[in-house]
Amino acid sequence: xxxxFFFAPFVTALLCCRAPVYAQTVSFKFSQLPPxxxxxxxxxxxxxxxxxxxxxxxxxxxxxxxxxxxxxxxIRRKDPPNVICTLPGSSDSVIIVGAHTDRVDVGQGVVxxxxxxxxxxxxxxxxxxxxxxxxxxxxxFTDEEKGLVGSNYxxxxxxxxxxxxxxAMVNLECLGLTPTKVxxxxxxxxxxxxxxxxxxxxxxxxxxVNVDRVxxxxxxxxxxxxxxxxxxxxxxxxxxxxxxxxxDNLSAINFNDYYxxxxxxxxxxxxxxxxxxx
Numbered sequence: 001x002x003x004x005f006f007f008a009p010f011v012t013a014l015l016c017c018r019a020p021v022y023a024q025t026v027s028f029k030f031s032q033l034p035p036x037x038x039x040x041x042x043x044x045x046x047x048x049x050x051x052x053x054x055x056x057x058x059x060x061x062x063x064x065x066x067x068x069x070x071x072x073x074x075i076r077r078k079d080p081p082n083v084i085c086t087l088p089g090s091s092d093s094v095i096i097v098g099a100h101t102d103r104v105d106v107g108q109g110v111v112x113x114x115x116x117x118x119x120x121x122x123x124x125x126x127x128x129x130x131x132x133x134x135x136x137x138x139x140x141f142t143d144e145e146k147g148l149v150g151s152n153y154x155x156x157x158x159x160x161x162x163x164x165x166x167x168a169m170v171n172l173e174c175l176g177l178t179p180t181k182v183x184x185x186x187x188x189x190x191x192x193x194x195x196x197x198x199x200x201x202x203x204x205x206x207x208x209v210n211v212d213r214v215x216x217x218x219x220x221x222x223x224x225x226x227x228x229x230x231x232x233x234x235x236x237x238x239x240x241x242x243x244x245x246x247x248d249n250l251s252a253i254n255f256n257d258y259y260x261x262x263x264x265x266x267x268x269x270x271x272x273x274x275x276x277x278x
Contacts, residue, residue, distance in 0.1 A: 001112055001144075001173050001215045001235070001243060029130045030270035035259050038122050042176075042258065043250065045114040049102045049142070053080035056101055056117055056140045060085040063121035064128045065138075075142060075153045082150045083140045087124055089132035091278040094165050096137045097123060097269065098151065098218050099172040100144030107248030113144070115234075115253060116172030119262055126266040127273070134167060134273050141218050151218035155225060167276040169222040169229040170269065174243065176258030177234040184208030186219065188228035194275065195230065198268045204260050209236055232265060234258075 046055050053072075060070050065085040072081040080101065099116030103109025120138040127136060143149035155163075168191055182195060185208075199206035211233075219229040234257065235243070242252050 001211075001217055001233075028267070028270040028274045030126045030266050031129050032263060032266065033122050033126060035255070038119075038259055038262050039255060041118040041122055042110070042115065042253065042255075044118065045108065045110050045250070047103075047108065050080045052101045052103070052114065052117070053083050053140060053142065056120065057083050059118070059121040060124065060138065063125040065121075065124055073150075073154060075150060079149070080142045082142050082154055085120070085124060085138040087128060087132065087136040087138065089135040089273070091133060091135065092165050093134045093167050093276070093278045094137055094162075095134045095167055095269065095272055095276065096139060096169045096222075097172070098139045098141055098169065100142070100150065100218060101140040102143050102145050104145050104244050106244055107246050108250070109248055110250045111177060111248045111252050112174050112243045113172070115175040115258065119172055119175065119265065122262060123266055123269060127269060130270070132273050133278055134276065136269070136273075144218055148216065148218055148220055152221045155221035158225070163225050163227060166222070166227045168272055169219060169227050170265070170272075171217055171219045171229065171231040172265070173217050173231055173233040173235075175232070175234050175261045176253035176255065177239040177242065178236055178254070179205035179207070179234070179257050180261045180264055181207050181209040181233050181235065183210055183217075183231040183233065185210040185212055186223070187230040191228055191230040191272075194271060195232070195264075195268055198271055199264055202264065202267060204264045206264070209233070211235065214240070232261070234261065
């Protein structure tokens with residue numbers, strides 16, 4: 001997460017449980033990976049940003065993304081590229097799932113944001129065995145910590161037609177510190193309501209923790225072009241000091257919370273595929 005250099009209070013809220021009326025009758029399927037596989041991906045972090053991009057590409061291929069569907073989007077010669085896996089669906093309507101691959105120089109950057117990037121291949125694998133209505137793009141964005149460079153570049157080079165086809169952008173940031181949180185104030189209301197619905201369905205903890213004025217993330221460029229977006233994270237005021245510090249290492253992750261976040265997000269993406277318009 002890109003931090004800013006002044007403090008403003010967090011806002012924490014208990015999310016309401018109201019869901020769209022159609023939600024009760026819609027079924028969805030996904031393949032839940034065992035904890036060991038998710039844990040192995042989390043532990044596969046590498047210190048260097050270029051090496052992380054390369055590692056994520058290998059993980060996409062291992063998770064079942066066809067080689068022809070993995071591409072790199074180069075932004076600046078000296079920096080790692082965005083890495084993108086396309087999981088084709090039956091339509092051109094797109095759901096983007098993103099996380100950033102880069103880290104700051106202090107700490108290991110496991111929380112911020114290898115925890116998000118490492119879930120992308122697992123989510124891909126969870127959705128890959130079931131026919132999909134939407135095309136999913138799993139994107140590891142580069143240089144988020146330097147000012148959302150990778151996501152800004154990606155969005156800036158989308159045509160109007162491509163933007164029009166994006167039904168949702170789901171951003172994964174800093175997972176596993178605590179049970180799942182959502183940046184509720186920034187989230188699209190329909191996307192937020194669906195996330196609450198799935199959390200209730202699986203009896204998983206979900207709270208709204210807003211980080212307005214203390215952080216920014218890769219949803220920002222998408223929101224500037226009116227793409228529905230939501231950020232799922234795990235940061236609280238008590239854990240905020242872990243980010244961009246020596247405390248950001250593997251020991252900061254509570255794996256049970258992290259795995260619950262994976263389960264929630266996998267089910268959520270499968271549900272969005274059945275409910276969002278094509």
